[in-house]
Amino acid sequence: MKALVNLQVIPIGTGVSVSAYIAACGAILEEAGLETELHANGTNIEGEWDRVFEAIKRCHERVHEMGAPRIQTLVSVGTRTDKEQSLKDKVESVRRRTRE
Amino acid sequence: MKALVNLQVIPIGTGVSVSAYIAACGAILEEAGLETELHANGTNIEGEWDRVFEAIKRCHERVHEMGAPRIQTLVSVGTRTDKEQSLKDKVESVRRRTRE
């Protein structure tokens, strides 16, 4: 089952800057061979469900190792059975409508 | 790693009522031996990370089998290393502050 995900990791009980943690998660997602797109409120991920959620778990473990005592993460995950769809397809589908 | 989760499953491309799908997911979470609390905007879940996310995956599979061609699910997941905390502890912690 393919999953399209937006991942927003929020470390709590650390400093006000969280970019180092986000960058570390980005590296883990890359190592997992997942397609990713960083944006201003998270990272979009495309991949098989198990591989995606295994990487998200490793991200939590890594952010704790880096010193964050608490993490709240928002995952928005979409699956569909009617057709194959990629991250790029989703954006293009809205752009096409916008041009109409 | 223990996870405290809010799960909100949103079937797309079906009828306006989604309660049958939510009830089916509830049954899957129960079978998995997870502690759950149904509320008006989702289901709170307490359990080991792997067991929780395996159950969420089965929930997606089941909702597709029931006929929903597309699902968008919102997962808010918290982990912490500073102390053990249950779903009940989180609510009680706020209630204590409210009474102060």
Added chain:
Amino acid sequence: MKALVNLQVIPIGTGVSVSAYIAACGAILEEAGLETELHANGTNIEGEWDRVFEAIKRCHERVHEMGAPRIQTLVSVGTRTDKEQSLKDKVESVRRRTRE
């Protein structure tokens, strides 16, 4: 337009305990005359759209005043035109299916 909301406020750059901030937001929601239900991963809110979002804004302002330099808040908001539905109705609708 009536809105049913789950509100999860996450202060960043403060200590690991966030319950004092959540309690302060709870007081603001009460003062606004909104129906609320605290749960382990947020607060469910029922009310008119404008009143709900005005209260959420005041909550952000208050949490900043209390010393949090940064806040990330998750709002899941539902509206519908096919029927009136309360927070209680949503839970009861799933419970009914579960008993079937």
Added chain:
Amino acid sequence: MKALVNLQVIPIGTGVSVSAYIAACGAILEEAGLETELHANGTNIEGEWDRVFEAIKRCHERVHEMGAPRIQTLVSVGTRTDKEQSLKDKVESVRRRTRE
């Protein structure tokens, strides 16, 4: 108070394709003079709190007018008092860490 938002609008009780609704919301955000960035799991928005949430309300009203009887929307909103930050700043801040 400036807000950086990710908006994910999910129409329920309609067809499996939701791109027409997302495009309509995009037009409303543009008309409101807000800076936006469409991505695969939502639209990032930068602007004054009141203007952003007024536009999100109009988006719900418009999607109902287009025929969706039910909408569930996910809003992730960030505010901060320690410094001014734009959507572009947030991405650049993580990219800088990634290059280190």
